[in-house]
Amino acid sequence: MRIANLTHGALFMLGAYLGVSVMRYVPNLWLAALAAGLAVAVFGALLERLVLRKLGGNVLGQVLVTLGVSFIIADACLLVWGGDPIPIQTPALLQRPVQIAGFVFPAYRLAVVAIAVVVALVLFLLMEKTRLGAMIRAGVDDPQMAGAVGIPVSRLFTTVFFLGAALAGAGGVIGGPIMSAYPGLDADMLPLALIVVILGGVGSLLGAFAGAFITGFVYTFGVALLPDLAYVILFLPMILVIAFRPRGLFGKFAA
Amino acid sequence: MKLRVFGTLALLAVLPLGVGEYYVNLASQVFIFAVFAASINLLLGYGGLPTLGHAAYLGVAAYLSALLQIKLGLSHWAIAPLALIGTTVMACGFGLIALRATGLGFLMLTLALSQVLWGTAYRWVSMTDGDNGLRGLARPAPFGINLDGAPAFYYFTLLVAVFAIWMMARFVSSPFGATLQGARDQPRRMSALGYHVWLIRWVAFVYSAFWGAVSGLLFVYYHKYIHPVSLSLANSAEGLLAVIAGGSGTLAGPIVGAAIVLLLKNWASAYIERWNMLLGFVFVFIVVFMPEGVVPGVKRLWKRYISRA
Amino acid sequence: MRFTRRKFMQATGAAAAASAFPSFAQAGPMRLGLMTVKTGPLASGGIDMERALVQYLKEAKNTIAGRKVELFVGDSGGVPAQSRTKTQELVERDRIQVMIGPLDTASALATDDYIRQAQLLTLSVAAAEDMTQRKPNPWFTRGTSTSSQCAMPLADYCAKTLKMKRMVVIADDIAYGHEMCAGFHRVFEDAGGKVVQRMFPPLTVPDYGTYLAQLKTNVDGIFLGFAGSNGFRYLRQMNEYGLLKKVTPVGGMTALDEAVLRNMGDEALGIVTSCWYSAEIENAINKRFVANFRVDNGYDPGFYAAATYTEAAVLDQTLQKIGGRIEDKQAFMKAVRSGTFDTCRGPVRFDQYGNVVGNIYIRKVERKDGRLVNRVIHTYPNVSQFWTYKPEEFLKNPVYSRDFPPYKNLES
Numbered sequence: 001m002r003i004a005n006l007t008h009g010a011l012f013m014l015g016a017y018l019g020v021s022v023m024r025y026v027p028n029l030w031l032a033a034l035a036a037g038l039a040v041a042v043f044g045a046l047l048e049r050l051v052l053r054k055l056g057g058n059v060l061g062q063v064l065v066t067l068g069v070s071f072i073i074a075d076a077c078l079l080v081w082g083g084d085p086i087p088i089q090t091p092a093l094l095q096r097p098v099q100i101a102g103f104v105f106p107a108y109r110l111a112v113v114a115i116a117v118v119v120a121l122v123l124f125l126l127m128e129k130t131r132l133g134a135m136i137r138a139g140v141d142d143p144q145m146a147g148a149v150g151i152p153v154s155r156l157f158t159t160v161f162f163l164g165a166a167l168a169g170a171g172g173v174i175g176g177p178i179m180s181a182y183p184g185l186d187a188d189m190l191p192l193a194l195i196v197v198i199l200g201g202v203g204s205l206l207g208a209f210a211g212a213f214i215t216g217f218v219y220t221f222g223v224a225l226l227p228d229l230a231y232v233i234l235f236l237p238m239i240l241v242i243a244f245r246p247r248g249l250f251g252k253f254a255a
Numbered sequence: 256m257k258l259r260v261f262g263t264l265a266l267l268a269v270l271p272l273g274v275g276e277y278y279v280n281l282a283s284q285v286f287i288f289a290v291f292a293a294s295i296n297l298l299l300g301y302g303g304l305p306t307l308g309h310a311a312y313l314g315v316a317a318y319l320s321a322l323l324q325i326k327l328g329l330s331h332w333a334i335a336p337l338a339l340i341g342t343t344v345m346a347c348g349f350g351l352i353a354l355r356a357t358g359l360g361f362l363m364l365t366l367a368l369s370q371v372l373w374g375t376a377y378r379w380v381s382m383t384d385g386d387n388g389l390r391g392l393a394r395p396a397p398f399g400i401n402l403d404g405a406p407a408f409y410y411f412t413l414l415v416a417v418f419a420i421w422m423m424a425r426f427v428s429s430p431f432g433a434t435l436q437g438a439r440d441q442p443r444r445m446s447a448l449g450y451h452v453w454l455i456r457w458v459a460f461v462y463s464a465f466w467g468a469v470s471g472l473l474f475v476y477y478h479k480y481i482h483p484v485s486l487s488l489a490n491s492a493e494g495l496l497a498v499i500a501g502g503s504g505t506l507a508g509p510i511v512g513a514a515i516v517l518l519l520k521n522w523a524s525a526y527i528e529r530w531n532m533l534l535g536f537v538f539v540f541i542v543v544f545m546p547e548g549v550v551p552g553v554k555r556l557w558k559r560y561i562s563r564a
Numbered sequence: 565m566r567f568t569r570r571k572f573m574q575a576t577g578a579a580a581a582a583s584a585f586p587s588f589a590q591a592g593p594m595r596l597g598l599m600t601v602k603t604g605p606l607a608s609g610g611i612d613m614e615r616a617l618v619q620y621l622k623e624a625k626n627t628i629a630g631r632k633v634e635l636f637v638g639d640s641g642g643v644p645a646q647s648r649t650k651t652q653e654l655v656e657r658d659r660i661q662v663m664i665g666p667l668d669t670a671s672a673l674a675t676d677d678y679i680r681q682a683q684l685l686t687l688s689v690a691a692a693e694d695m696t697q698r699k700p701n702p703w704f705t706r707g708t709s710t711s712s713q714c715a716m717p718l719a720d721y722c723a724k725t726l727k728m729k730r731m732v733v734i735a736d737d738i739a740y741g742h743e744m745c746a747g748f749h750r751v752f753e754d755a756g757g758k759v760v761q762r763m764f765p766p767l768t769v770p771d772y773g774t775y776l777a778q779l780k781t782n783v784d785g786i787f788l789g790f791a792g793s794n795g796f797r798y799l800r801q802m803n804e805y806g807l808l809k810k811v812t813p814v815g816g817m818t819a820l821d822e823a824v825l826r827n828m829g830d831e832a833l834g835i836v837t838s839c840w841y842s843a844e845i846e847n848a849i850n851k852r853f854v855a856n857f858r859v860d861n862g863y864d865p866g867f868y869a870a871a872t873y874t875e876a877a878v879l880d881q882t883l884q885k886i887g888g889r890i891e892d893k894q895a896f897m898k899a900v901r902s903g904t905f906d907t908c909r910g911p912v913r914f915d916q917y918g919n920v921v922g923n924i925y926i927r928k929v930e931r932k933d934g935r936l937v938n939r940v941i942h943t944y945p946n947v948s949q950f951w952t953y954k955p956e957e958f959l960k961n962p963v964y965s966r967d968f969p970p971y972k973n974l975e976s
Contacts, residue, residue, distance in 0.1 A: 051543065059358075060305065061546045064499045067492065068538025075532035075603065083607030085793030087800065087827055097806035106804035109773070178801070179770055182793050184605035188768055191370070191488065198363045223765075224774045230766050231374025235367035239352065242364055246356035277656035284649070377737070377766075380966060386738040386767075387692070388644060390673050391699075403681075480674040482644045521649055524639060525657075531603050 006063060007047065008168050009190030010070035015040045015169025016181035017077050020086050029091045029173065037170030044165025045158050052161075053154070070186055078183050088176030108177055115174060119167070120209050127205060136160055140203070192234075199238040201251020210249055267413060271406040279405040281521060286416040287473040288517050292497040292509035293420050294466035299495070300503035301427050302459045303439030305362050307491050308369030311349070312464045314486030315372065316342040316471030321389040321481050322382065331395035339468050346464030350457045369491060376483035388482030392475060402476070412473055419466055424506050426462060435459050500541050502548025511549050593632035594890045596879075597654040598872070599647060599665030599675075602639040605792065608823055609868035610639070610667050613689065615861055616853075616869035617664065620876040623856065628876075629883035631890075636660055640671055647671030648678055655682050661890045664875045666690050667868070669711075669740055672704075679703050685896055687875040689868065693743055694963050696919035696949065703893070705900050705918040707878050707907075708871045709840045709949070711740050712747025712964055714817040715789070716951040717924045717944040718838035719748045722814060723755035725942070726836070728784035730760050732811070734775065734798070735789025737764035739965070744789040744816050746964035749971060751951060758973040764966065767794070772801045780975070785812040788819040795819030796828055803831040814838075820929060822866030825936045832929045832936055840920075841870040841909045842927045842938040849877070850908040864937070870908055877907040915955075921948045 018036040019029075026032065047069060055061045094108040127133035138146040139153040147153045172181070179185065192215070200211025214237050222233030241249060271279045291313055298304045319338035323329050329337075353364040376383050383389065394402040402408045426432050437445045438452045446452050475481050484490070493516055501512025519537065524530040545552025598617055601610035614637055626633050636658040640647035647666050654660045662685040666672050672690035679686050679701060688695075688706040695701050696710065722728045733749055735741030741764060749759040761780050765772060775798075779786070788795050795815060802808050808831060815837035822843050825832060843854050843864040853873055857865040865873070878900065883890060885899045904913045912922035924947040927938035950958045962968045 051539065055542065055546065058546055060299075060499045060503060061542045063305070064496060064538050065542040067496060068535040068542070071535030071538070072532050073535075075529055075535065078603060078607060079529065079532075083602075083609075083611050084823055084827065085608075085796070087796070089829075090804070095804065097804065104806055106801070106806075108804065180793060180797060182605065183603075183607055184768070187489070188770055191366070192770075194363060194366075198360065202359065220774050223769075224778060227764070228378050229374075230378075230769075232371050235370055239364060239367045242360050243352055243355045246360045248360075275656065277653055280649075280652060280656070374766075380742075384739075386670055386740075387673050388670055390676055478645050478648055478674070479677055480644065480648065482670055482674060484643055484670075485645065520646070521653070525653060528602065528639075 006066040009186035010073040011168040012172040013186040015172030019173030033170040033173035037166040040169025041162045041166035045162040048161035085180045085182035087180045090177040201248025204250040207250035276405045283412045289510045289513040291470035292513040296509040297463035306365040308365030310490035311369035312467030313471035316468035317475035317481040342468035350460040373486040390480045392479045502550035508550040595660045597660030597663040604642040606642040612869040613872045617872040629888035644670040644674035689871040696917040700917045711743035715744045715748040716751045719751035730783040732761040732786040734763040736767045742966040743964040760975045788815045822864040853908045874907040919949045
């Protein structure tokens with residue numbers, strides 16, 4: 001959608017905290033993820049409608065306002081939930097380690113991988129194979145023409161934002177058992193998300209998937225082999241790819 | 256316009272006589288941050304290149320100055336030029352990498368490069384003492400004048416800041432500055448006209464990094480301490496935000512933006528516990544009512560007010 | 565009625581704005597500054613610091629040694645440069661006479677030279693070792709402990725009581741973590757044990773998977789030198805990887821702090837840690853402290869809350885010795901370094917470098933009244949920052965760090 005959105009880390013964190021609260025009453029992780037995702041989605045949609053809409057192509061304004069909103073969210077979370085890190089309970093079924101080919105993996109992490117693959121597939125199908133997806137892509141490529149053909153571009157944009165925020169919020173809850181909810185979670189997640197998107201290429205789902213994969217692998221192995229260069233390794237794939245191919249791996253245009 | 260500038264300078268010159276030491280120190284910090292923001296503005300406002308890694312130059316210059324003092328015991332007359340040159344040479348290299356992209360790609364590359372330095376500052380403990388930072392540093396004593404007192408340092412910083420901003424203003428209004436803005440607005444046409452767009456941008460990149468380094472020296476002189484957090488993304492982001500909030504592409508914008516951000520952080524935080532949230536709201540407010548930034552926005556609103564009356 | 569910072573700020577805000585000019589020392593109220601962290605990742609400890617101090621003042625009816633107290637609180641956001649700026653604000657604008665804090669090591673180091681320049685009486689929470697060792701600051705005292713002061717007795721306990729022979733150490737990759745592990749491994753190896761692996765993950769790593777995958781399992785235990793929430797995240801992940809059954813964790817002073825413990829579950833049961841405090845310490849002062857704190861805040865006080873409560877007690881008792889004359893800085897510093905004080909952590913005194921000498925408690929996590937607590941199972945009395953080593957020899961060595969003392973028994 002070509003919006004410089006730096007609130008995403010904060011939306012992730014907000015989702016995690018909301019999930020914590022929901023689980024105090026309904027101790028089911030998946031329901032909490034759904035509820036938190038919805039709540040954050042509504043917030044995201046409002047943000048898009050009321051604020052981002054007015055900014056058009058003003059990229060700097062987008063940067064400023066999304067960062068400003070992320071400050072507000074971060075401080076509000078601190079106010080409401082306090083400064084201590086709060087864990088989210090792993091669902092009881094998935095709490096044990098699983099043996100695969102002689103290696104031990106926590107069951108929950110395998111579940112998260114599975115969820116990620118499913119979500120990626122669903123999104124891909126949505127964007128590439130459905131009419132809705134076609135309309136969204138048309139709206140991004142050429143808003144005026146799409147509008148002329150009768151596509152409700154502005155409503156679609158809000159929908160996309162809604163969806164993106166929902167995923168962020170639900171992601172915060174699903175990541176909760178591994179990361180917990182703590183102040184600073186937004187600042188930890190945002191660079192990772194940006195690296196992945198830029199590396200993979202803006203505007204490409206496949207790129208995001210590939211970017212996440214590559215970054216994850218390189219980082220994890222790099223940290224194990226060369227712990228002193230942990231930060232370098234995190235950024236290295238992205239630096240290399242962008243330096244030689246500014247649009248990223250699968251990007252449709254140079255960002 | 257000249258009157259306004261001279262008037263402001265006159266006011267600033269007599270400030271220490273009227274307020275307490277704490278406010279004088281606060282003002283010094285505003286000047287330092289203003290130089291930092293102005294250097295970012297060279298790239299962002301006039302070059303059209305948004306950067307999220309400018310804290311790297313501030314930090315590296317500060318660390319170089321600290322290390323030369325601690326490890327080699329050189330005098331400040333030697334340290335300052337060495338630190339500035341070192342940082343600028345590094346910026347030459349960074350520019351080669353970062354300028355392979357524009358827009359968001361450029362932004363991410365500058366971010367990545369500065370994050371690498373940030374991580375290095377933490378891990379290269381034998382040089383930087385990692386998380387402990389480097390302390391016990393001394394301020395320079397140019398011509399024997401002691402800068403430890405608040406008013407003395409204030410005037411020193413004021414002089415350097417005025418000089419720095421004046422140099423950047425001259426750069427921008429020079430013929431080269433015009434080509435830079437041309438490259439920002441119409442890179443293809445500039446290319447067609449025979450201008451080497453990449454080179455223009457690279458020169459601007461290095462020049463802006465140089466002034467970022469200057470702000471780094473002022474920073475380490477003021478605090479007498481440097482810590483890796485000064486190289487962090489948060490620091491770069493604060494500078495960028497100050498420029499956007501104040502109005503990129505104007506000379507006064509970054510100064511006003513720097514003042515807003517710093518005063519909110521350091522002064523309002525004493526009275527308002529949720530100052531972080533307030534900062535966020537201020538940003539949102541600015542974008543909604545003055546999306547071009549405070550300085551152009553105020554000018555616009557003022558004109559509207561005058562034309563109505 | 566709760567004394568809130570806002571009340572004080574409202575009352576003194578106007579005065580502060582007007583007092584841009586120097587004021588004269590007066591036998592009126594004394595001005596106490598609290599340098600803490602209320603925003604950002606260190607916020608939870610910082611907020612506890614404020615709560616406990618406010619509680620102490622409330623219990624003392626806001627009077628220390630016969631003088632009323634004006635409290636000024638500064639928030640550094642965990643950024644050392646901002647800590648220094650805020651300290652300057654507290655001194656230059658609010659004219660504080662004594663400061664409790666700062667919270668984190670980097671802030672203490674950043675403010676070191678300013679404390680010397682302003683001759684600011686400082687009762688610190690931060691653990692920066694060298695400020696009471698090789699570069700002692702004459703205005704700086706610390707009532708909590710140095711980074712390694714609690715780790716060294718724990719190493720002794722692990723070697724001699726728990727009979728561990730091979731251990732791993734892991735901590736955040738910051739000075740605090742390095743210093744703790746250094747102290748731990750030195751004492752452990754001097755007692756005949758071997759540290760066969762060490763890991764220093766970055767402070768903000770989202771996930772410990774890589775480190776857990778490398779963890780050796782042919783060891784007796786692992787020492788956790790984490791700060792804040794990282795300790796408990798690591799433990800949970802250890803549990804998920806099935807490693808808790810194979811390797812026994814023991815923790816440093818912040819790994820299983822009460823603040824973190826209340827969010828944990830059964831995986832924490834039985835874990836041994838060492839700290840200069842536990843909410844379960846059985847002395848009259850602590851019982852009252854814990855009871856009131858729990859009533860006001862709903863949870864047990866931990867490391868950070870106890871820190872300011874202790875420092876406040878030290879401040880109180882020192883001032884009483886010098887007749888309430890906080891303006892006499894030299895007398896204050898002399899009195900602090902020469903007395904013994906009764907606090908919630910037990911009796912303490914200060915060595916000639918300004919660091920505390922007191923009890924270090926070995927605690928074990930148990931369930932009591934439905935919640936997890938750190939029960940004290942052993943006490944090492946009169947522990948100084950040098951453990952059983954002679955100060956002169958200790959100080960001849962370089963400061964504890966990643967590479968000193970050198971790890972000689974690492975296995976790959």
